[in-house]
Amino acid sequence: MEDKVFHAKELIANAIKEYPRIAVACSFGKDSMVVSHIAREVDPNIKIFAVMTQFKPPETFEYLKRMNKKMGLDITVYMVADSVPTILQDKSIKVILLPSKEFEGKAAATRQATGKEIYKVDPDECCRILKVDPTKVAVSGLDAWITGLRNTEGRTRVDYQEVEEKGGLIKINPILTFTETDIWKYMATRGIEAHPWYRLDYRSLGCAPCSNPGGENERDGRWQETSKCGGECGIHTRILKEKVAS
Numbered sequence: 001m002e003d004k005v006f007h008a009k010e011l012i013a014n015a016i017k018e019y020p021r022i023a024v025a026c027s028f029g030k031d032s033m034v035v036s037h038i039a040r041e042v043d044p045n046i047k048i049f050a051v052m053t054q055f056k057p058p059e060t061f062e063y064l065k066r067m068n069k070k071m072g073l074d075i076t077v078y079m080v081a082d083s084v085p086t087i088l089q090d091k092s093i094k095v096i097l098l099p100s101k102e103f104e105g106k107a108a109a110t111r112q113a114t115g116k117e118i119y120k121v122d123p124d125e126c127c128r129i130l131k132v133d134p135t136k137v138a139v140s141g142l143d144a145w146i147t148g149l150r151n152t153e154g155r156t157r158v159d160y161q162e163v164e165e166k167g168g169l170i171k172i173n174p175i176l177t178f179t180e181t182d183i184w185k186y187m188a189t190r191g192i193e194a195h196p197w198y199r200l201d202y203r204s205l206g207c208a209p210c211s212n213p214g215g216e217n218e219r220d221g222r223w224q225e226t227s228k229c230g231g232e233c234g235i236h237t238r239i240l241k242e243k244v245a246s
């Protein structure tokens, strides 16, 4: 595992040299915590951002607040909301609010037409508005971003590469070859506290209505009983930035 950590640090150091406008995306799941910790060891000032939604469990917001202080992450949170949730009101957290009109309109229309919540009927659209579009805003001023993607997380993550280019944006995946065991080993040896939901048998964390414990593969608990089961929210599959013509 330490060889993988060394390699991850090299990748990050090279990326910082090549793309000074770079940041780490952190969901506050276990992989994000490891990649953020490694990136901070390479550059203690590297920017870290999170995209949060109104459907994240309170435990995630509490954990974000706690780990932001403990690890000195200086986190910037992007969120579709009219106001900063009380739970995130903390001087050490910068929250950038994004307009919620589109989401509220579509959620209400879905409820009216089907009697169900949008995340059950159309999770792709829910994720697009609450996760993908805010991520586009977060990366808009960047040349590259660093993620905690891992190849062994599930069927949708097998083919990713350590360095990828999509649209006008470079994506660095420094812990791509880490196994789930490597992640827990890293967290244990560095004394990084884990999100409390892992003690409840969750293996992959997202919004509360779309995350479930257990599963044969790590991401099996995501979006169960929808067309998106075990899939992706879209931030790793959609184009986040258009190439600027030179």
Ligand code: SF4
Pocket (backbone or CB within 6 Å): 053, 055, 118, 119, 122, 123, 124, 126, 127, 128, 130, 131, 206, 207, 208, 209, 210, 233
């Ligand atoms: S994970 Fe679920 S609740 Fe969260 S944005 Fe996606 S569909 Fe909506």
